[in-house]
Amino acid sequence: xxxxxxxxxxxxxxxxxxxxxxxxxxxxxxxxxxxxxxxxxxxxxxxxxxxxxxxxxxxxxxxxxxxxxxxxxxxxxxxxxxxxxxxxxxxxxxxxxxxxxxxxxxxxxxxxxxxxxxxxxxxxxxxxxxx
Amino acid sequence: xxxxxxxxxxxxxxxxxxxxxxxxxxxxxxxxxxxxxxxxxxxxxxxxxxxxxxxxxxxxxxxxxxxxxxxxxxxxxxxxxxxxxxxxxxxxxxxxxxxxxxxxxxxxxxxxxxxxxxxxxxxxxxxxxxxxxxxxxxxxxxxxxxxxxxxxxxxxxxxxxxxxxxxxxxxxxxxxxxxxxxxxxxxxxxxxxxxxxxxxxxxxxxxxxxxxxxxxxxxxxxxxxxxxxxxxxxxxxxxxxxxxxxxxxxxxxxxxxxxxxxxxxxxxxxxxxxxxxxxxxxxxxxxxxxxxxxxxxxxxxxxxxxxxxxxxxxxxxxxxxxxxxxxxxxxxxxxxxxxxxxxxxxxxxxxxxxxxxxx
Numbered sequence: 001x002x003x004x005x006x007x008x009x010x011x012x013x014x015x016x017x018x019x020x021x022x023x024x025x026x027x028x029x030x031x032x033x034x035x036x037x038x039x040x041x042x043x044x045x046x047x048x049x050x051x052x053x054x055x056x057x058x059x060x061x062x063x064x065x066x067x068x069x070x071x072x073x074x075x076x077x078x079x080x081x082x083x084x085x086x087x088x089x090x091x092x093x094x095x096x097x098x099x100x101x102x103x104x105x106x107x108x109x110x111x112x113x114x115x116x117x118x119x120x121x122x123x124x125x126x127x128x129x130x131x
Numbered sequence: 132x133x134x135x136x137x138x139x140x141x142x143x144x145x146x147x148x149x150x151x152x153x154x155x156x157x158x159x160x161x162x163x164x165x166x167x168x169x170x171x172x173x174x175x176x177x178x179x180x181x182x183x184x185x186x187x188x189x190x191x192x193x194x195x196x197x198x199x200x201x202x203x204x205x206x207x208x209x210x211x212x213x214x215x216x217x218x219x220x221x222x223x224x225x226x227x228x229x230x231x232x233x234x235x236x237x238x239x240x241x242x243x244x245x246x247x248x249x250x251x252x253x254x255x256x257x258x259x260x261x262x263x264x265x266x267x268x269x270x271x272x273x274x275x276x277x278x279x280x281x282x283x284x285x286x287x288x289x290x291x292x293x294x295x296x297x298x299x300x301x302x303x304x305x306x307x308x309x310x311x312x313x314x315x316x317x318x319x320x321x322x323x324x325x326x327x328x329x330x331x332x333x334x335x336x337x338x339x340x341x342x343x344x345x346x347x348x349x350x351x352x353x354x355x356x357x358x359x360x361x362x363x364x365x366x367x368x369x370x371x372x373x374x375x376x377x378x379x380x381x382x383x384x385x386x387x388x389x390x391x392x393x394x395x396x397x398x399x400x401x402x403x404x405x406x407x408x409x410x411x412x413x414x415x416x417x418x419x420x421x422x423x424x425x426x427x428x429x430x431x432x433x434x435x436x437x438x439x440x441x442x443x444x445x446x447x448x449x450x451x452x453x454x455x456x457x458x459x460x461x462x463x464x465x466x467x468x469x470x471x472x473x474x475x476x477x478x479x480x481x482x483x484x485x486x487x488x489x490x
Contacts, residue, residue: 042225049223052223052239053223053227062228062229063227064226064227065227066226070220082225
């Protein structure tokens with residue numbers, strides 16, 4: 001009897017650990033989503049800027065706000081900078097997508113493991129009730 | 132012709148859609164809806180600001196020089212003037228500015244306004260979807276409150292062998308043969324007006340479903356069989372065939388399963404479109420199918436849908452599908468006794484399933 005109750009306690013502790021891991025994973029997934037959102041917005045904005053820059057004449061003045069200073073920039077340079085930033089953001093998004101996939105898979109497997117532990121606990125309790 | 136045996140189960144809707152969970156789901160949909168409403172309000176403010184800015188920019192170059200009170204710090208102004216009234220430093224985004232004339236600025240602002248409008252339209256579409264979901268939940272709660280009962284009936288003909296395997300095509304032919312037998316035996320007994328009405332409604336329903344099905348599948352046999360079942364028009368066999376056919380789809384999780392799980396926000400949509408004219412009970416059936424399909428195809432992560440799969444894990448519904456299609460032969464003797472008791476009070480033809488309510 002006592003051995004089964006200790007086994008039961010162990011199973012319950014196992015369940016708690018797994019539940020904690022699951023909640024951590026879920027928080028990670030939520031953070032991932034947030035960062036993804038931010039990056040997506042930035043990407044959209046940069047694409048808008050690129051469109052406007054394309055519409056400018058060659059001799060138009062372009063300025064960049066660096067801290068409190070508005071610095072005059074070359075149109076070509078500004079174009080190149082914006083394009084590079086767009087590439088960087090897209091790469092970041094792809095990386096985040098990959099890690100999101102991983103996290104989701106882990107979450108899924110954790111859930112299954114939790115289910116299994118729960119089933120074992122139930123069978124234990126059923127066995128104890130009978131005995 | 133073998134002896135037709137009628138088996139069935141009677142389940143109350145409240146056991147399948149527990150009222151608290153339906154309310155929870157309804158609340159979540161409402162929250163999402165209010166969030167979208169807030170976003171919509173914000174976007175509308177932006178659009179208003181944009182238009183007023185366009186007006187201002189158009190008016191400024193009317194004068195070479197404007198006399199104004201210039202704000203100075205937080206709480207002071209001093210008299211000053213606006214010069215170079217045709218030159219604007221416009222923010223392009225991401226801390227990039229450009230010198231533009233008034234006309235060019237107006238063009239930039241108009242383009243911004245257009246993109247805002249497209250965002251508003253997208254939001255409106257999302258809100259429509261959410262509203263449809265919310266109304267579905269409301270109707271579910273009201274139906275659950277009315278204590279409606281779902282009655283499933285299965286008829287089996289001992290002479291025809293039932294093959295409940297994959298493939299709706301196979302399923303169609305045994306039920307079709309059975310429908311023939313049934314029609315001969317039952318047509319003499321059934322002559323209600325309501326019966327005819329229901330039959331015609333079910334014909335429409337079958338056509339719609341099969342039209343939707345044929346879009347997804349290129350199975351001609353199924354098409355022919357389906358048309359044949361339509362023209363046969365025995366109500367119960369049709370609904371039964373439809374129900375079992377749909378169950379089989381869900382169970383075998385083919386294209387249909389994927390199609391259902393593909394429709395993200397509204398799980399009810401694709402099925403209910405095919406069954407709008409059908410009775411409420413079947414509506415509920417198809418709605419229930421979706422959660423079971425979703426549970427078996429775990430690709431969605433939306434909270435509403437997880438709440439639906441929560442009902443599943445606690446309900447026996449998915450279990451009953453499995454039992455039925457796998458162990459039909461064994462289950463039938465068991466069900467026969469219960470359904471014969473419950474059908475004792477019903478007329479010989481199980482027509483009044485749409486009317487039956489538990490008191």
